[in-house]
Amino acid sequence: MIEISSYTKKFGKLVALNQISFTIAEGSIFGLVGSNGAGKSTLLRSLCGVYAPDGGSIQIDGEKPFENPKVKSKVVFVPDFPYYMPQSSLRSMAKFYQKMYPTWSNTEYLRLCSLFGLNQKTKIHNMSKGMQRQAALICALATMPEYLLLDEVFDGLDPVMRQLLKRIISDQVVDRKMTVVIASHNLRELEDFCDHVGLIHEGGVIFEQELDALKLGIHKAQAVFQPPLEQQQIEWLKEQLDIIKLETRGSMVSLVARKDQETVENTLSQLEPVFSETLPLSLEEVFISEMEAAGYDLNKILS
Amino acid sequence: MTSTRSSREERKNSSFRRVFWWTMGYNRVLTFFYTMFVVGALPVGVLLGIIGNRDYYTDMSNWTESTPEEVAQMFGDTVRQSFNVQLTSLVIPLAILFLLVWCARNFSYMHGRRSVDLFHALPVRRTPLFMGTYAAGLISMLVPLAVSVGLTEVVCVTNGIRGVAGSPALFWQAFGLMALTMTASMTFTVFFMVVSGNLLNWFLSVSAVALGWPVICAIANFTMSAFLPGYVSVLPMALYTALSPYFAVYSIIPNGIYYMLASIQDGSYSVEPDGVIYNIPVEFVIWWVCFTLLLLALSVFYYGRRKSECAENAFSFPAARGAVRSLMTIGGSLGLGLVVGTLLDNNTAYFAGIVIGAVVAHTVFQVVITRGFRRFWVTIPAFVVTMALIGGGLYTLYTGGLGYVSRIPQAGDVERVDFTLPSVPGDESKECYLAVNNGGGITLLNKEMEWEDQLTPYFSKQGDVDAMCQFHSQVLTKYPGPYLPFGKKMDYNNMQNFTVTYTLKDGRTLQRDYTLPLYQDDENLLSALATVQKLPTYQSYILYYSLKADLVLSLDVYKYNEKSEYSAGNNELTAEQKKQVWATFTQEMNSPDFSEPSDLVTAEEAEKESNAEAAEDENGISSGSSDSFTISFDSIPLDQISPEIRALITEEYQHPIVAVEGISINVPQCCTKTRKLIDDLTKQNGETYYYNEDEDPADAGPADAS
Structure with a gap:
């Protein structure tokens, strides 16, 4: 289990992570989402002991990862741009991992090589971006980690490889109770893969929840009212539905609310709409809504 | 049993071992090529040296008077030279290159x-x-060196050369010192890896300190010398390499750096370092061991x-960046100051150069390491502190270097004082004609070693030391202070040298070396000098009193005027002629009428002379010079010279000295009879050289003098 408690990481005057706290359960696949520069990669680097904390603590199975080989031997990190020694091949990188990680499994390594279909002797710098990422994943997974930290891992992988990767990881989560923390912008990829998700924004955690609960607990609705709602009615709606976002265009009201579908529908029906429709949000929509609620102005960025 | 196996297993799997063996394997190709080059350079080079010289030394026994042992010794010396050449020209540069590449890679x-x-x-x-x-890294660097030295030893032994230069352990001594300094070099290089943030800044820092430090030491020494009258370098040579281990590697071979540079310049390895590996002082070893351990500890920390x-980033630790930047600022500041000051011979220009140099060095360093002016203003306080340090140092020199200039020990504290006095011709100091030594010393001949050296006379009696201190204090009146490095009016026509080394009773020494103008109106100074010259101890060092007629060897005359020069010599004097010359000369020297006009001028006259010379120089006319009449002597056997000089020789040298040689006396102008006699005795061998052939009566270069 990963316990993050009031963890702070600073780069000079910049506070990259500001007193964040949450827990990642053993055997879960935790999706870490957030805007650019939110601190996702910083958190992953802190989890694998690359960064020392500037405040608070991170504990993996009750121990701090920084300068702790015992913990670090259970954790493997695949960064967004994996590093390979100059002129190295997959085989030579595997030898490096084998030397450094006592838990290395050669059987698993050969199995993964065969699954991904990579030539072990090819120089890695001659490989495509996707193949380089596959090489990093093969080495990482062959160390038989208890904790797998992945940063933007789906970038550069073709759809077949994405599915293969998801299947391999899911199998290991099931078989070995491996815990996966995966940071990504590709929310659609995470949606059908993660069981938990955490949103980081400007160094703080906006929310951290089970994905199903998150998706069931937030809904968007569109309703048409004749005559249009008055301000008093809108305020009433806000009170009832814990609204994240609300827009009115003439007689039409669009809203995103942190409530289950039934509550949203019942509340709207009390105002007797001409038409109403309530839908669950995709993870991407949840992300955008929560970001907007946190003051992240998408229009400003897109303009 | 289980626990033993378990702990063995644990050791085998220790992080250190895992990293070590992986790194060894990762660098195997690089290490292989390095090993091949090093092994090729040293044993093969030495073998070629042996093959190339074997026939010469084998034949040598047929024509030389040297014993077989001496021939073997000479052969060994040649092999040792090959060893040193390979070491300085190939092996050390290769090892340094390897460690730089290795550190950058790993x-x-x-x-x-x-x-x-x-x-x-x-x-x-x-x-x-x-x-x-x-x-x-260390193992990869040192093991090939050890293998190379071992193979060299094998090459020597199998070729019958045992104990090169009398020391069987010479190669291993070289290896030991090289291993020590190369380890220091690697630690130094790695330390900068840790404190710098990127590869370029690492390389710049290593270069700045390794190359900059010796240059800064030289600049500092030159600055002190420019400011302080009488300054004798207080910076030991070891200080120049103290922060530069790459140069320290070279300092284990005599003239190592010089020969390395010469080989680069010539593009060949033909120059041969001479001498055996230095007897490295224990302090050298202690320093580099401490240096290595300290830097290693700091690196790990x-x-x-x-x-x-x-x-x-630029650097990982701001303190390291600050230290390197300050070093560069000081070097740039003092360096530019000296260049500008020397070119313009002006103190204002010097101090302007100091400020401009500091600003430029600081800015360039900061811009290079941060690739721009980012956060430049943050470095301004550090710049101000560095400037304050430079200013404080220069002010200290300006005021006499914390009493350096004015320091003369109490006579009672002095055990002995070695000296070289100004040579002042004139009535009051005719001793300068008599103490006919070379450059103030006494040239000795050691026939066994065919070796010459010079000795400096010294005083140890209290009264003599008193007189010397008095003279020294009079010399100091010439330097009232404050002290500035440039814009000094140098009257080269009237310059004299005075060197003095006090050995104090507590074992410390105080050494000064002055080049000072002497004028007739320096009455107190000349009087103090005459007092020293009249001391019986001083007189006992004068070789004149050990000379005899039968030691006269040759006579020489040299005359010069604006149109021609005349020279004549006679080295085939009869016994009678020698007696005649010596008798005439001693009679005139000892005559109460001896009166040599002093060639000292007053300060005012010197000024006029200087101006006149400048005018002459401008018109292309050079000033003339006086004629000279010289009597040269054969070497004096040691048992015929004064006990004081003998004591001086015995004290200084362990090798048996058999004679003192190189003595010649310049006959003063007032010894007219002697001059006339020399002229007569050399006339038949005289030749006149004309500068302009049109003026030569015989229209031929040399002509008999009239």
Whole structure:
């Protein structure tokens, strides 16, 4: 289990992570989402002991990862741009991992090589971006980690490889109770893969929840009212539905609310709409809504 | 049993071992090529030296008077020279290149954000990660060197050369010293890896300190010499390499750096370092051991605290950046000051150069390491502190270097004082004609070693020391202060040298070396000088009193005027002629009428002369010079010279000295009879050279003098 408690990481005057706290359960696949520069990669680097904390603590199975080989031997990190020694091949990188990680499994390594279909002797710098990422994943997974930290891992992988990767990881989560923390912008990829998700924004955690609960607990609705709602009615709606976002265009009201579908529908029906429709949000929509609620102005960025 | 096996297993799997063996394997190709080059350079080079010289030394026994042992010794010396040539020209540069490449290849991971992600996420603590890599580097660098030296020893032994230059352990001594200084070099290089944030800044820092430090020492020495009258370098040579281990590697071979540079300049390896490997003082070994241990400890300490996020920054520790920048600022400041001051011979220009040099060096360094002016203003306080240090140092020199200029020991504290006095011709000091030594010393001949050297006379009696201190204090009146480095009016026509070394009773020494103008109106100074020259101890050093007629060897005349020069000599004097010359000369020298007009001028006259000379120089007319009449003598056997000089020789030299030679006396102008006699005795061998052939009566270069 990963316990993050009031963890702070600073780069000079910049506070990259500001007193964040949450827990990642053993055997879960935790999706870490957030805007650019939110601190996702910083958190992953802190989890694998690359960064020392500037405040608070991170504990993996009750121990701090920084300068702790015992913990670090259970954790493997695949960064967004994996590093390979100059002129190295997959085989030579595997030898490096084998030397450094006592838990290395050669059987698993050969199995993964065969699954991904990579030539072990090819120089890695001659490989495509996707193949380089596959090489990093093969080495990482062959160390038989208890904790797998992945940063933007789906970038550069073709759809077949994405599915293969998801299947391999899911199998290991099931078989070995491996815990996966995966940071990504590709929310659609995470949606059908993660069981938990955490949103980081400007160094703080906006929310951290089970994905199903998150998706069931937030809904968007569109309703048409004749005559249009008055301000008093809108305020009433806000009170009832814990609204994240609300827009009115003439007689039409669009809203995103942190409530289950039934509550949203019942509340709207009390105002007797001409038409109403309530839908669950995709993870991407949840992300955008929560970001907007946190003051992240998408229009400003897109303009 | 189980626990033993378990602990063995644990050791085998220790982080250090894992890192070490992986690094060794990772660098095997690089190490292989390095080994091939080093092994090729040293044993093969020495073998070629042996093959090339074997026939010469084998035949030598047929024509030389030297014993077989001496021939073997000479052959050994030649082999040793081959060894030194290979070492300085190939092996050491290769080893330094290897360590730079090795460090860049294996430690640069801490300078890349991506590589840091990989290495710092490994289940290995920082210390074994660092030490495992460091140890692999050392082994990769030193083992090929040891193999190379071992093979060289084998090559020598199998070719019948045992104990090169009388020391069977010479090669291993060289290896030991090289291993020590190369280890220091690697530690130094790795230390800068840890404290710098990227590879370029690492390279700049290493270069700045390794190359900059000796240059800064030289500039500092030159600055002190420019400011302080009488300054004798107080910087030991070891200080020049103290922070520059790459140069320290070369200092184990006599003239190592010089020959390395010469070989680069010539593009050949034909120059041969001479002498055996220095008898390296124990302080050298202690310093480099401490240097290595300290830097290694600091490297481990800093690496443990180095933040991974420092990768690709300028430096990982601001203190290191500040230290290197200050070093560069001081060097640039003093360096530009000296260049400008020397070119313009002006103190204002010098101090302007100091300020401009500091600003330029500081700015350039900061811009280069940060690739722009980012946060430049943050460095201004550090610049101000550095300028204050430079200013404080220069002010100290301006006011006499904390009493350096005015310091003369109490006569009672002095055990002995070695000296070379100004040579002042004139009535009051005719001793200068008599103490006919070379450059103030006494030339000795050691026939056994065919070796010459000079000795400096000294005083140890209290009264003599008193007189010397008095004279020294009179010399100081010439330098009232404050002291500035440039714009000094140098009257080269009237310059005299005075060197003095006091050995104090507490074992310390105080040494000064003055080049000072002497004028007739320096009455107190001349009087103090005459007092010293009249001391019985001083007189006892005068070789004139040991000379006899039968030692006269030859006579020489040299006359010069604006149109021609005339020279004549006679080295085939009869016994009668020698007696005649010596009798005439001693009679005139000892005559109460001896009166040699002093060639000292007053300060005012010197000024006029100087101006006149400048005018002459401008018109292309050079000033004339006086004629000279010289009597040269054969070497004086040691048993015929004064006990004081003998004591001086015995005290200084262990080798048996058999004679003092190189004596010649310049006959003063007032010894007219002697001059006339020399002229007569040399006339038949005289030749006149004309500068302009049109003026030569015989229209031929040399002509008989009339």
